[in-house]
Amino acid sequence: MSDRQLKTPFPERAHAALGDAHLQEALTIATTKFIDLRKEAFADFPAGEALRDRARAIKEATLQGLDKHLERLADNIERLGGHVHWAATGDEARDIILRLCRDKGVRMAVKSKSMATEEIELNEALEAAGVKPIETDLGEYIIQLAHEKPSHIIAPAIHKTKGQVAELFSKELGGRFAADPEVLTAVARKELRQKFLEADMGITGANFAVAETGTIVLVTNEGNGRMVTSLPRIHVAVMGMEKVIPTMTDLMVFLAILARSATGQKLSSYTTLVRGPRQPGETEGPEELHLILMDNGRTRQIAGTLREALYCLRCGACLNVCPVYRQIGGHAYGYTYPGPIGILLTAMLKGTGSVKDLAHASSLCGACKDVCPVRIDIPRMLVELREHIDSEKIAPWGERVVFGLARRAMSSPGLWRLGAKLGRIAQRPFVRSGRLRGLPLLFGKWTRTRDLPPVAARTFSERWKELERP
């Protein structure tokens, strides 16, 4: 996200999204469809609930032996002829790739969809270094041509209509193309096929990496992940270190629930298991394979409050069900990872200060936790984040003062009763037709779009005393 966009405060970004009728329609259609597809996929799959528990246990067990699994993964990749790089920060990960490009004379790199490379804003860095990055996932390709950012983890261009895409292709690729997904997909196929064959480097993320076999796992529907790992002479995979899993048996547990959670498919069209560069006897495959293991703020959370967010598979299910995401879409969040899990990941990568508004962009309804394939307790962590934002004095002073007073009042019965009495008097000018409306000052924001029941004339305990009288 560019600095310009982040200078706009979150409430304004959200407000703009709410006023965008086209975005509203696209969001409703997309998220509703994803919700239905996921629901059907799990309804047909009685083993699913137990597999989710197993998947969660595997993620936790892996974290408990993370150092060991990463060592094993690195040893196996090196044994198979690959190279492993250790990047403590996003900057370092970028530098490693830029150095590889320079050393190997890379001019063009084809990319399959990867949130890890979005996270480190790799495309901008490559362009600045004179390397042409080409996104090959259709959605990513569209937003790259439009100079935008993904608005959904797995459907990056859901905010665009076919008409907008046709216009974009016509302008950027030269030609006049009908606003028909079939036609537009064919255009992209032709355009990108040539790029796959010409590119020097293929860049991917990794959905998983199996420590025991040294296998990098990519899940795609379009087949671009296969192209990118087969045709260019160098394959670079950028992976958050928490994506390691111990064994092939573990992998099967995740495969059984990942696509169902994301798109409602039993499996995505392609699951590609890559084990080293081209092996002896093979006709195809890259000469070199590089795996970049990236920390970028993750280690801090191993013993931190966001530990569970390290389980995340990046399926996007929590976005679709979130009442906030469904209203404002991905861009309004302002960072690489949107939605409920995105708030936690942003806090992990950029620090708690970056989510002082976003931490409140949740109704804590728990829908995200219900659909998460590994049952991440997102609402609990959001509450803890809010607590941290308050205790570290990151929250605005007005908010801290009001909540500070509220805490004092709530922890002392005398003060509470006094507060209720004062409230009854103070509210008088604002009660209309039995509801509190149009509160002044700081409280005005609360009643701008909703009303409140007024403080009752008598409290529950006062009424209870009356009832107790014989």
Next chain:
Amino acid sequence: MTTRAEFLGSIRREMDKTRGLFEARSASRPADAGGAFEAVRRQMAERWPQALECFREEFERVAGVFHRVARLDEVPGVILRIAEERQAKTVLSWHPEALGLDLRGSLGPEGLSVTVAPDGDPDAATRQRHRDEAARAEIGVTGVDWALAETGTLVLVSGRGRPRSTSLLPATHVAVFDRERLLESLEQVGIMLEALHTDPARSMSGAVINFITGPSRTADIELTLTRGVHGPKEVHAIFVEGR
């Protein structure tokens, strides 16, 4: 630059700080991968007919086209029909050794141009030539390592004479398999993969294993399902009953 020792050192320092974690174990694996592998083979020697029915249903659900022939020598006829319907002229196939079938003799005289993948350890020029031919081919013919009934998935292991792009670059992919390839569940695939990686006798030589579930697809424009965005637009599976 961060070294491996520094990177892992900082992870270990944080791991030492964690307290009171709940007990968690990863998935339990077969103790004897080779034995488990043979057990699955024995089960499937009995249960393949049900698995085949299930495979067919799931494969068709993901827009695969299922064919069934009695003998291996009927396979070229099916491929020829597929080529004719699509007015395709160029066929790319795995090496006859890997496919169990040499299509040059049967499809060549019918006017199709058939290229087979090189065997042995191809040199750079041979590899480049094959890549150019793969990029031009309209139909790619491969074998199958496992046909997974639960999801209608074809699992293909790359290696000598079995290039990974045969099932990727041509617009139509045709896969040939028999009863011995059928598996019921992802769990069984896990057992096979464990054995493949641990048992030297079954060790794989290629770098890539692909799970293919239907044709290439996208829904990135207005969530409208569109096939053949980068990989094949069509996937055919030919089941051979006899040997």
